[in-house]
Amino acid sequence: MTLLSVANLNASYGVSQALFGVDLEIAEGEVLALLGRNGMGKSTTVKCICRMMPSEGEMSFSGKDLSALPSHQAARLGIGLVPEGRRCFRDLTVYENLIAAARHGAWTLDRVVSLFPRLGERQKQFARSLSGGEQQMLAIGRALMTNPHLLVLDEATEGLAPIIRQEIWAAIRTLKSETSMSILIIDKSMKELRGIADRAVILERGKSVWHGNMADLDPETCERFIGV
Amino acid sequence: MMSERYLNAGVLIALLIVPIWAHLADAPYTITLATRVAILALAAVGLNIALGLGGLVSLGHAVFFGIGGYAMGVLAHHAQTYTALDLGIFTVDGTKSMPIIWLVAVGTSAVAAVIIGALSLRTSGVYFIMITLAFGQMFYYFAISWSTYGGEDGLSIYLRNDFPGLNTLIPIQFFAICFAVLSLVLLLQAGVSRSAFGLALNAARQAPTRVEAVGLNPKRLQFVAFILSATITGLAGALFADLNRFVSPSMFSWQFSGEIMVFVILGGVGRLCGPVVGAAVFVLLEHVLGGLTEFWHIYLGLILLIIVQFARGGIVGLLATDRGQHG
Numbered sequence: 392m393t394l395l396s397v398a399n400l401n402a403s404y405g406v407s408q409a410l411f412g413v414d415l416e417i418a419e420g421e422v423l424a425l426l427g428r429n430g431m432g433k434s435t436t437v438k439c440i441c442r443m444m445p446s447e448g449e450m451s452f453s454g455k456d457l458s459a460l461p462s463h464q465a466a467r468l469g470i471g472l473v474p475e476g477r478r479c480f481r482d483l484t485v486y487e488n489l490i491a492a493a494r495h496g497a498w499t500l501d502r503v504v505s506l507f508p509r510l511g512e513r514q515k516q517f518a519r520s521l522s523g524g525e526q527q528m529l530a531i532g533r534a535l536m537t538n539p540h541l542l543v544l545d546e547a548t549e550g551l552a553p554i555i556r557q558e559i560w561a562a563i564r565t566l567k568s569e570t571s572m573s574i575l576i577i578d579k580s581m582k583e584l585r586g587i588a589d590r591a592v593i594l595e596r597g598k599s600v601w602h603g604n605m606a607d608l609d610p611e612t613c614e615r616f617i618g619v
Numbered sequence: 620m621m622s623e624r625y626l627n628a629g630v631l632i633a634l635l636i637v638p639i640w641a642h643l644a645d646a647p648y649t650i651t652l653a654t655r656v657a658i659l660a661l662a663a664v665g666l667n668i669a670l671g672l673g674g675l676v677s678l679g680h681a682v683f684f685g686i687g688g689y690a691m692g693v694l695a696h697h698a699q700t701y702t703a704l705d706l707g708i709f710t711v712d713g714t715k716s717m718p719i720i721w722l723v724a725v726g727t728s729a730v731a732a733v734i735i736g737a738l739s740l741r742t743s744g745v746y747f748i749m750i751t752l753a754f755g756q757m758f759y760y761f762a763i764s765w766s767t768y769g770g771e772d773g774l775s776i777y778l779r780n781d782f783p784g785l786n787t788l789i790p791i792q793f794f795a796i797c798f799a800v801l802s803l804v805l806l807l808q809a810g811v812s813r814s815a816f817g818l819a820l821n822a823a824r825q826a827p828t829r830v831e832a833v834g835l836n837p838k839r840l841q842f843v844a845f846i847l848s849a850t851i852t853g854l855a856g857a858l859f860a861d862l863n864r865f866v867s868p869s870m871f872s873w874q875f876s877g878e879i880m881v882f883v884i885l886g887g888v889g890r891l892c893g894p895v896v897g898a899a900v901f902v903l904l905e906h907v908l909g910g911l912t913e914f915w916h917i918y919l920g921l922i923l924l925i926i927v928q929f930a931r932g933g934i935v936g937l938l939a940t941d942r943g944q945h946g
Contacts, residue, residue, distance in 0.1 A: 441832060466834030478829050480822040491818035492833035537833050 394419045394573050395440065395470075395541055400448035402432075402439050409435045410446070411597040417541065422567055422574040424584045424605065426617050427594035433577045434475055436594065437545050440575075441465055441472045453540065467494075471539025475546045475577075477526040479518035479533065486514040488529055489536050496538025497570075503532040506562050524555030531562065541573045542566065548578060556580075563587060581619050593617065623939035627892040631805075634895065635798060642791040650790035651862070656895070656902045657797040658858045663882035663894030664804055665851030670880070671889030672812055673844035674824035678876050679735065679751030682758045683849040685871035686731055687724035687856025689762065692774040692866035694720050699777055717782045717796070720857055728853025729846055736845040740838050755873050762868035773867025780861055787861070797858055801895070804851055809891055811847070820844050852879070881919070885926055887933025896934050 393416050400413040410432050417423045425433050439446040442457065442465040450457035452468050466472070480488050489500055489510070504511035507528040513521060518529060527547060534542060544563070548556040560583045566572055567587055578584055584591075584605065591608055593601035593616045601612060613619055634653060641649035662684050669675040697704045697713025704711050714720060739750045763771045779787040787793045811817045823830040823837035830837050860866045869875065878901070885900055886893030901919065908915035930937045 443828065443832065461836075462828070462831040463834050463836045466832055472832045474829070474832060478826065480825050480829065482825055483818060483822060487818045488822075490815055491822050492830070492835055493815065494834065533833060 392419050396451045398449040402446040409597050413599045415592045417573050420571045422588045424588035424591040425577045431594040432597040469540035471534035471537050472543045473530045473534045477530045479526050479529050481519035488533050493536040494538050498535045498538045524551045544576045626939045630892045638794045647790045650794050654794045654797050656899045657801045660895040660898035661801045662852045662855035663879045665848045666879050667883050667894050669845050669848035672820050673841045676748050677751045678748050679755035680852050681871050681875040682755050683728040683852040684856035686728050687853035688860035688866040688870040690724040690727050691720045691857040691860040695776045715780045717780045724853045724857035725850045728849045732846040732849030736842050759871040762871050776864045887935035890935040893933050893935045
């Protein structure tokens, strides 16, 4: 069953148009990779889905029209965003970051801490004092504490040390195998994505140009649209 | 340097000990000064919730202080003149009961805050400051033109209002009431700032768009904080009017809005006992320097300048090791 449906999505930054009709769908429990080179509109698409910037086109989530909702209501429908650049609440502790926006559901503080034991060890530390990787874990944990149906990970492993990246990929694999949560993931690591994503959508110059199963994504298409 | 928790305890114990000593030494004026500190601190604790936790720079909080004051003044005036208060569709008798007056002060402040907050929070930054200032001026000039209750001259109340079981005319007993109210409100604020609401409000002050991304409406959080803040400042207004047994339009003045903001900044924005320290320093300077020169505000300005330049956490921030809400 379709959880998120986006059709003919257009968006602009002032006078310059960034999206020219993006189409994508995510089914319940599915992991979708949103791929493309830098500047092709991946993060803009995510911002539109999370209603953080105005857009035109059709968007529905769990059968409800997303396009007229403010950002916080879209989040309350069950879209949990882990934004690019982590963006924790710097002057709150790890514990406070996690409970500030918590909503009832399967994801509790204990469960988040069991997914990311480092957060448990640093519950009383301020977010600003964490390493980049720990802040990323906190950003994912914070999104999970809102008990989303769809987790949106925008460049969750970018700029992190290899060992931390592996921890985060392991957590994402756990989310896929142990929950029914849908995941929309933007990342450059094709090797990891091939092991996790069910399907992929490729964006090229603000338009979705390829849809299909991850297994069907051939090297030639990757080279042409993603550059890897 | 010490833990902020111990510092807060020390501040409150000092505020308690000074009037007790003054009572034993038969120095009622000192008790009145301490009562003034407690009440002004209460008004600033109210502002601190909006400013320190919510990041709302309100230059119109005197509106709520004045509303609280006039709630007391109007009710006590009708009680002492044995006249009924005509509310258009019905009339009510005045009252000299402090708890009832407090309820009215809190209720009317909340209603005003709903209206002012709903309009003001559509703006932000300098426009929010200006719109709250504009509301302050509207209430100020309304009070000046409200001849039924003294207009520009204000309204005198002959006797202090009653509190069950206490003689409020005895300074130490009235101080005890004010100190108890202040302590309870500080406990409330401590609870609020640790609650999910308080944390979300704090987060909304730091990064409103990030708060929206996790499903919280920053404007709604700020709106609730603004109302809570207004009710506390309104309650302080009722107590202040009782302390002086007098209300006047000056309680609505923008200068007073500025003064309570000075208390918060002096003590430490977002710090639990910052407003208490700020109000104490202000009253102390007013008392000590005010006896030497009528231009004592120059020295206050100098201290404020030093605090803003070199100690953003205020006096509490200078003395405490812990973080404040503003880091």
